[in-house]
Amino acid sequence: MVEAYDWYIDDCKWLGYEPDKIIYASKRIPVYYEYIEKLLKMGRAYPCFCSKEEFKKFRDSGIECPHRNISCEKALDIWKDMLDGKYKEGEVVIRIKTDMKHKDPAIRDWVAFRIIYEPHPLVGDSFHVYPTLDFESAIEDHLSGVTHIIRGKDLIDSERRQRYIYDYFSWQYPITKHWGRVKIHEFGKLSTSSIKKEIEAGKYSGWDDPRLPTLKALRRRGFEAEAIRKFFISLGVGENDVAVSMKNLYAENRKLIDVKANRYFFVWDPIEIKIEGVESRDVKIPLNPSNKDRFRVLKGSNIVYITKNDFERFNEGEIFRLKDFCNIKLIDKEKGKAEFVGYELKGVKKGKNIIHWLSKDDAIPCIVLGFENYKGLAEKNALNDIDKVVQFERFAFCKLEKFDGERLTAIYTHP
RNA sequence: GCUCCGGUGGUGUAGCCCGGCCAAUCAUUCCGGCCUUUCGAGCCGGCGACCCGGGUUCAAAUCCCGGCCGGAGCACCA
Secondary structure, eight states: OOHHHHHHHHHHHHTTOOOSOOOOGGGOHHHHHHHHHHHHHTTSEEEEOOOHHHHHHHHHHTOOOTTTTOOHHHHHHHHHHHHTTOSOTTTOEEEEOOOTTOSSGGGSSOEEEEEOOSOBTTTBTSOSEEEOHHHHHHHHHHHTTOOEEEEEGGGHHHHHHHHHHHHHHTOOOOEEEEEOOEEETTTEEOOHHHHHHHHHTTSSSSTTOTTSOSHHHHHHTTOOHHHHHHHHHHHOSOSSOEEEOHHHHHHHHHHHHTTTSOEEOEEESEEEEEEETOOOEEEEEEEETTEEEEEEEEEEOSEEEEEHHHHHHOOTTOEEEETTTEEEEEEETTTTEEEEEESOOTTSOOSTTEEOOEEGGGEEEEEEESSSOEEEEEEGGGGGGTTSEEEETTTEEEEEEEEOSSOEEEEEEEO
């Protein structure tokens, strides 16, 4: 995927880190050729004609393969022939000499170059002899003056392999740190390859599907880069695998957005209620409880929508309050009828008896996409905050993604 | 199977190298209270951990050995 090249950089910048140098290994193949030629001349590398299976036998038994001890001249000739395209894929590889008796078989004479005729996404068919990751990054780390490497523990053996090259050239190996595998309780193992498959299978709509734990998805959900940074820093760099809950991320993000996210009403699964004896009036509600100077205005009227959840909780005869508007008593649940009790907040039990609502004039259709999808009515005022994260009161923080003239689409951020 | 690494409250983390100040840090979750016109935020309080067994030592989460459990590598993949 060619686009993925840009995604790394894009995501990196979004997180707030500007790379000071970007290196595409595929564009620097000739550099690696230089170094492998040196190693061939030094007798520290050799062309090997063993098949994978054959070599595995040698590796497992710690025996040098018959190709290992040819002269430098011959080795270089074969190398030239490889470059000239005289060999087929899989016919020959270049191996770095380590120690066939090394106690860890994973380290024994590893492959540095192999032949691939398939065109490369970035450089097309300019080359057909490519370095392996271990070889390329060994050279590149040294050339670019890398002093510290932080990478996953799956690459721990890379260090032991690469050190042979560093020793041959008398270079100094960087200091390494490794991290373990990260699992998210709510999702499972983080694995780009399995996510890719599931996207292709149609399970997810794309890399930014809000159900995914990808940076793209988190970004779409309106997370602050700062929260993600803090979250990952809190995980530390340790070789142990970690299994962490998204709740920790939510907590970090909430600290940042709570003060700035405007509050609006979102009535999911709306139920219509008629209130007898109430007069219409405008209701001013603070956009954010921490700043009482900024308001939004809702029309309080005798027909309002409340969410089904709330409606079902109340019994006939019970009094509850439409937040900031008025108190009503449910008189006929069957018909959705209530009667006006008063405007005064005083005397109403606080907490669960105060619910959010919307009258028809202020309601626009809204869908919230997340782990589950919610359909309902959102407050019209929210249209002022398209592209921003708002809090739908008593629901969750949501990123308002778009309004198509008919319906507002929001992405579920977190509770 | 071979090689290597790791195991601190529900979760993540600090401390381990250089033993004592660790009746073990911080964050989050959970539970309780206060506050609040949101089941949000804030404030206060609480529960809760050094994998097990030996050894060294006046003293061990920290050092040593063994066990158990978990993970990584053993690719012509990145």
